[in-house]
Amino acid sequence: MARPPDLKTLGELKAAVGSGSWLDSRDGVEPFLTDFRKLYHGATPLVLLPRSVDEVARVLRICDREEVAVVPHGGNTSYCGGATPDASGSQIVLSLSKLNRVRQIDAANYSMIIEAGCTLAAAQTAARDAQRLFPLSLGSEGSAQIGGNLSTNAGGTAVLRYGMMRDLVLGLEVVLADGRVLHGLKSLRKDNTGYDVKSLFVGAEGTLGIITAASLKLFPAPADTATALVGIDSPRHALDLLASLRTAAGDHVTSFELMPRLAVQLTVKHITGVADPLAQGTPWYLLIELSSPNAQQALLTLLTAALEDAAARGIIVDAMLASSIAQSQAMWKLREAIPEAQRHHGASLKHDVSVPVSAIPTLIEEGAALVHRLAPEGDVVSYGHAGDGNLHFNVSQKPGADIKSFMARGPMLELAMFDLEESLGGSISAEHGIGRLKAAEFARRADPVELAVMHDLKRALDPKGILNPGKVLCVR
Numbered sequence: 001m002a003r004p005p006d007l008k009t010l011g012e013l014k015a016a017v018g019s020g021s022w023l024d025s026r027d028g029v030e031p032f033l034t035d036f037r038k039l040y041h042g043a044t045p046l047v048l049l050p051r052s053v054d055e056v057a058r059v060l061r062i063c064d065r066e067e068v069a070v071v072p073h074g075g076n077t078s079y080c081g082g083a084t085p086d087a088s089g090s091q092i093v094l095s096l097s098k099l100n101r102v103r104q105i106d107a108a109n110y111s112m113i114i115e116a117g118c119t120l121a122a123a124q125t126a127a128r129d130a131q132r133l134f135p136l137s138l139g140s141e142g143s144a145q146i147g148g149n150l151s152t153n154a155g156g157t158a159v160l161r162y163g164m165m166r167d168l169v170l171g172l173e174v175v176l177a178d179g180r181v182l183h184g185l186k187s188l189r190k191d192n193t194g195y196d197v198k199s200l201f202v203g204a205e206g207t208l209g210i211i212t213a214a215s216l217k218l219f220p221a222p223a224d225t226a227t228a229l230v231g232i233d234s235p236r237h238a239l240d241l242l243a244s245l246r247t248a249a250g251d252h253v254t255s256f257e258l259m260p261r262l263a264v265q266l267t268v269k270h271i272t273g274v275a276d277p278l279a280q281g282t283p284w285y286l287l288i289e290l291s292s293p294n295a296q297q298a299l300l301t302l303l304t305a306a307l308e309d310a311a312a313r314g315i316i317v318d319a320m321l322a323s324s325i326a327q328s329q330a331m332w333k334l335r336e337a338i339p340e341a342q343r344h345h346g347a348s349l350k351h352d353v354s355v356p357v358s359a360i361p362t363l364i365e366e367g368a369a370l371v372h373r374l375a376p377e378g379d380v381v382s383y384g385h386a387g388d389g390n391l392h393f394n395v396s397q398k399p400g401a402d403i404k405s406f407m408a409r410g411p412m413l414e415l416a417m418f419d420l421e422e423s424l425g426g427s428i429s430a431e432h433g434i435g436r437l438k439a440a441e442f443a444r445r446a447d448p449v450e451l452a453v454m455h456d457l458k459r460a461l462d463p464k465g466i467l468n469p470g471k472v473l474c475v476r
């Protein structure tokens with residue numbers, strides 16, 4: 001069990017990173033104490049901002065010796081409270097934000113080595129400057145960091161084509177709980193040498209080691225892109241359209257996002273400069289993107305033909321194809337501003353869930369019935385990465401509803417939603433992770449053998465339990 005640091009240890013930790021790289025005043029530490037959703041507020045005696053892997057290693061050696069708990073902190077955009085210290089005031093926060101260099105871009109190898117504190121947007125820019133693509137894309141990319149993306153195994157809007165963060169990693173540099181450095185920054189596509197150790201740290205939410213740098217896969221930069229906003233009557237038609245698009249365009253189908261009409265209405269209402277370009281007012285919208293590195297692919301023609309065919313078969317009701325980059329960006333803004341619009345609208349209950357793609361319509365129908373029964377003060381705003389089987393099954397407070405009684409419905413609704421997903425072969429966390437928010441429920445629902453293996457790994461890599469205690473795994 002970790003214990004509070006004494007004054008001597010705090011002094012040693014400050015010396016390990018040097019002046020200008022630590023904060024201990026009330027105002028200085030405050031920005032590190034609350035999670036993005038404001039679900040948790042913690043306390044800490046010290047925030048450290050190391051600038052090198054050696055400094056991180058020095059910090060961990062001291063924490064290991066003194067059994068001081070360390071909470072790694074990236075861009076603080078995660079939805080599960082993983083980067084927030086607890087209220088005891090005994091955990092130190094380790095921010096990776098100053099470890100933010102691009103160490104190497106190897107365009108011929110389609111790879112780059114980048115430090116954990118680089119924002120995702122900076123990583124995308126570095127790849128673009130080398131005429132390459134780093135394909136992870138999230139609404140929070142301006143603030144979220146590569147270390148946070150790795151530690152939550154982030155997904156986003158291009159998983160259908162490129163996979164999740166785990167699929168984009170070639171190698172990692174990690175500081176272990178005792179301060180040893182795992183130098184694993186290989187940039188190889190083929191490396192069959194024993195266990196895939198790096199994979200353990202992806203999605204571990206800082207509980208097994210501190211990621212300091214990563215070797216990431218790059219891809220050819222897209223030279224042709226076609227974007228469309230499509231109106232449909234039912235999520236079942238979304239599946240029909242996805243299947244025919246995959247037949248027509250194969251791997252060029254990059255994004256396939258589903259939105260209910262209410263999400264579109266809230267976004268138009270609350271976000272400046274957002275408009276709904278479709279006239280028919282269908283109950284569901286799809287945002288579809290095809291992309292290719294080949295400029296001669298004529299994706300707009302291909303997408304137009306596929307949508308005309310779908311309209312003729314009664315699968316879609318309405319569609320608008322983007323004829324400029326500005327139009328495509330406006331369509332994406334409509335999709336990506338949904339969480340912000342929901343925040344402006346009022347309180348919401350959030351569920352980041354996944355099921356097999358084929359079960360998406362059932363999840364929506366049966367989930368809506370649960371909301372009707374268990375949280376009647378709410379409206380369902382279930383949107384997201386339908387092409388990956390992942391919906392943010394959110395429920396927004398109805399206008400004028402009492403916020404307290406609405407929020408009080410949360411725990412009961414959440415359990416019912418988890419039961420529903422389980423019955424459909426789904427997951428209680430599709431892409432946001434477990435953090436503190438879902439640790440108890442995860443312990444209750446995970447396969448017991450899988451959970452035991454996770455505890456064994458935790459004990460092996462962090463025997464004193466100093467790395468992000470209380471996140472992912474409940475203490476046994």
Ligand SMILES: Cc1cc2nc3c(=O)[nH]c(=O)nc-3n(C[C@H](O)[C@H](O)[C@H](O)COP(=O)(O)OP(=O)(O)OC[C@H]3O[C@@H](n4cnc5c(N)ncnc54)[C@H](O)[C@@H]3O)c2cc1C
Pocket residue numbers: 036071072073074075076077078079081082083084096116137138139140143144145146147148149150151152153154155156157205206207209210211212339431432435468471
């Ligand atoms: C508007 C918005 C849209 C979003 N859209 C998506 C989406 O489409 N898909 C998706 O997957 N997520 C999405 N998210 C959630 C979030 O952005 C991601 O989970 C992101 O990957 C978190 O990165 P971060 O740097 O902010 O991590 P943080 O929130 O700082 O930390 C997340 C976890 O990782 C740990 N951690 C951070 N850095 C390190 C490190 N270097 N080493 C070890 N552990 C570390 C922390 O302790 C914590 O447990 C969205 C969030 C917002 C606000």
